[in-house]
Amino acid sequence: MSTAVSPLAPKSIPELPPVAGVRLATAEAGIRYKGRTDVLLAVFEPGTSVAGVFTRSRCPSAPVEWCRDRLAGGSIGALVVNSGNANAFTGKNGRAATALTAELAAAAVGCSETEVFLASTGVIGEPLDATKFEAVMGGLAKNGVEDGWEAAARAIMTTDTFPKLATRSVALGDRTVTINGIAKGAGMIAPDMATMLAYVATDAAIAPAALQALLASAVDRSFNCVTIDGDTSTSDTLMAFATGKAGNAAIERADDPAFAEFAKAFESLLIELAQLVARDGEGARKFVTVEVSGAESEASARKIALSIANSPLVKTAVAGEDANWGRVVMAVGKAGEPADRDRLSIRFGEVRVAHEGARDPDYDEAVASAYMKNQDILIAADIGLGDGFARVWTCDLTEGYIAINADYRS
Numbered sequence: 001m002s003t004a005v006s007p008l009a010p011k012s013i014p015e016l017p018p019v020a021g022v023r024l025a026t027a028e029a030g031i032r033y034k035g036r037t038d039v040l041l042a043v044f045e046p047g048t049s050v051a052g053v054f055t056r057s058r059c060p061s062a063p064v065e066w067c068r069d070r071l072a073g074g075s076i077g078a079l080v081v082n083s084g085n086a087n088a089f090t091g092k093n094g095r096a097a098t099a100l101t102a103e104l105a106a107a108a109v110g111c112s113e114t115e116v117f118l119a120s121t122g123v124i125g126e127p128l129d130a131t132k133f134e135a136v137m138g139g140l141a142k143n144g145v146e147d148g149w150e151a152a153a154r155a156i157m158t159t160d161t162f163p164k165l166a167t168r169s170v171a172l173g174d175r176t177v178t179i180n181g182i183a184k185g186a187g188m189i190a191p192d193m194a195t196m197l198a199y200v201a202t203d204a205a206i207a208p209a210a211l212q213a214l215l216a217s218a219v220d221r222s223f224n225c226v227t228i229d230g231d232t233s234t235s236d237t238l239m240a241f242a243t244g245k246a247g248n249a250a251i252e253r254a255d256d257p258a259f260a261e262f263a264k265a266f267e268s269l270l271i272e273l274a275q276l277v278a279r280d281g282e283g284a285r286k287f288v289t290v291e292v293s294g295a296e297s298e299a300s301a302r303k304i305a306l307s308i309a310n311s312p313l314v315k316t317a318v319a320g321e322d323a324n325w326g327r328v329v330m331a332v333g334k335a336g337e338p339a340d341r342d343r344l345s346i347r348f349g350e351v352r353v354a355h356e357g358a359r360d361p362d363y364d365e366a367v368a369s370a371y372m373k374n375q376d377i378l379i380a381a382d383i384g385l386g387d388g389f390a391r392v393w394t395c396d397l398t399e400g401y402i403a404i405n406a407d408y409r410s
Helices: 060-073 090-109 128-140 151-154 208-220 257-279 298-310 311-318 324-334 365-369 399-406
Strands: 023-025 039-044 049-054 080-087 115-123 162-174 177-183 199-200 237-242 287-295 345-348 351-355 374-382 388-395
Touching: 023 128, 023 151, 039 090, 039 128, 039 151, 049 060, 049 208, 049 311, 060 090, 060 115, 060 237, 080 090, 080 199, 090 115, 090 128, 151 162, 151 177, 151 287, 162 257, 177 257, 208 237, 208 257, 257 287, 257 388, 287 298, 298 311, 298 324, 298 374, 298 388, 311 324, 311 374, 324 345, 324 351, 324 374
Parallel strands: 080 115, 199 237, 287 374
Antiparallel strands: 023 039, 039 080, 049 237, 162 177, 177 199, 287 388, 345 351, 345 374
16 A cells, blocks of 8 residues: 555545444454554444445456345345455455355354455455454454444555545435445546445435445446546445434335435435545546547447546646647547547637647647646547537556556565
């Protein structure tokens, strides 16, 4: 884990309020790191609903497979997350590690092993010694606190330089409910379902099916719109938990009108967490928003936006504060989506640099270059063919990214 905090980090870390029905504890199990916490145990009151979305990688980690197999049960008693080892590409040993971890957690918490959910993040291909959890699991189960959100966020960090937390308070029926979220991720980020690792808990009463529908919808406009390097992790996991302790009338359907404001708050929290991930991109010095309008469809706009955001040439130009709009033209053209060179317009912030297939007649290199010195950069491309719109978030590509990943296993 890097010791230098990203220059794009928020000025302060929010203090998250308790979520009734959730207790959090962390410990040092010595999985890989020395002198820092690397295990999180979250304990949930009986009756807590659970929902999740996971990586579409064809090489998923053992914990991802474990969670998928148990999600249909709809309830959760405990969540165990470790950092430092992804327990991915570990074969039978990996599956045995998940089974032992679940056994230890279930015994310590007093729930069924089918109600234990797991996640691991870190190095791929190294066996996970799950016996290390045995020494800490009992203490974790006893020492859980309702206000341990920042400690929880820190325990799941790998190359992250700051913990990622967000909270919302919103009316649901005649009650005010809380939504808290944490996430980790800084590299190997191109979600295709969810993200790196992220967990959202609320004290609202929400049926599992409604929570799953809400999560699946919200993730598509949040975590599926963030990319650091175009690489989808084997461990991507996003889970949501609803304890029901707020006492509202239970939401049974995601399209319940009473659920609308909660759904907006839930999605805005996921967007905030996703943007924090982009702001902590490995080696990042610039936060980049890419907007594509005028595409033939929303799906087409999304593909073009991701083509721009994932382009090493675009990202290095941003790192070098170079207003090289030709690289954006390249990324639009290679996306494989409908586009017309002679209708294309490109802006850096409010500075239009290209219009209708040529350099903008009012282009001023000094003005464009001055804009590129900002810490937050907007790249906007209008395709000129329809109403399709998409927005994604990324960061620049610097020598810091190379240094972090070249030394990752050292």
